[in-house]
Amino acid sequence: MDWMYMLMPIAGVKIFWPGLIVLGLGMGIIGGFFGMGGAWMITPGLNILGFPMAFAVGTDIAHMAGKSLISTIRHGKFGNVDYKLGVIMLIGTVVGMEMGAQILMSLERIGNIDLVVRLLYVVLLLFITWMVFSDVAKRKAKDRAALAAGKEVDKHAVGLEWHKTLHKIKIPPMVHLNVSGIYCSMWLPIFISFATGFLAGILGIGGGLIRMPSLIYLMGCPTHVAVGTDLFEVMISGLYGAATFTYKGRTELVAAVIMLCGAAIGAQIGVVATKYIKGYGIRIAFGWAVVGCLTSIVLKLIGGWAPNLKALCNGAATVVVLGVVTVMALYIATGMVKGAAKEIAEKKAKA
Secondary structure (H helix, E strand, O other), rough: HHHHHHEEEEOEEEEEEHHHHHHHHHHHHHHHOOOOOOOHHHHHHHHHHEEEHHHHHHHHHHHHHHHHHHHHHHHHOOOOOOHHHHHHHHHHHHHHHHHHHHHHHHHHOOOOHHHHHHHHHHHHEEEEEEHHHHHHHHHHHHHHHHHHHHOOOOOOOOOOOOHHHHOOOOOOOOOOOOOOOOOEEEHHHHHHHHHHHHHHHHHHOOOHHHEEEEEEEHHHHHHHHHHHHHHHHHHHHHHHHHHHHHHHOOOOHEEEEEEEEHHHHHHHHHHHHOOOOHHHHHHHHHHHHHHHHHHHHHHHHHHHOHHHHHHHHHHHHHHHHHHHHHHHHHHHHHHHHHHHHHHHHHHHOOO
């Protein structure tokens, strides 16, 4: 089975290359669908496959930049990208990412990087999971209340409405974001982008893990616009991050190219799927994907704390990560095929 392992010349480790293909293709589909680079699964996935954490972060950011460019172009054709919002957010993203990258390098020198990054992932994923499913539960409660009162269900209703409170902050300059249908202080997207950029530098998540839900819950963007705009932001921050980590010698270009070949195909599928699976369908799927990622990281932590269980936990973590990527990719691809088939049938019926 030695032929299934490839030496990564820069990182100096042998990697199970079929795992790279699965991650690239699967996360191309998932990233194009959820509107993010997918590093929330790829970074821990690369680490689980054998990359040191710093190389996992740098390699994923390089792969993410190319994949997000492809997805952004496709989303732009559907009118899902708020370019004005994306450009404003670049201000905080660049500053935050550089600060995060410097802290990551400091942690690597100290020797605590793996534990710190994994614990940060756990805390972040727990919060994201709570936020997504709390939103879904509140939305369903509103639907039930409307039906009980004999009223029509509001298709535009949302569960969490934090953005309404934040939009009351009128610190100038104020901006109109026509594609998103938002009027707010320019400092709001700048602050959000700084926070996500900072986490991107430390965790290698491209900021998309929290930027997409932040655009929905804090900015108030429609889900499909949040997806497209986040990918535009991930593309820009990814290009900057790739240059930064390559300069620092923490990017394994061979692995990035292998994943990008699969991701280029997968991203097309994921973007088209957003045409047929919208709104809360995207949010619920995203929530379950985060749960899967959280499970894999917890297993990896348990293996680190219990040496006698390390091999078992690492194997289980690998299965969970690749399994979640595969299941989510199949769900999205199936939704796209069903939606396209329904659309074709309706056109034929009208003809």
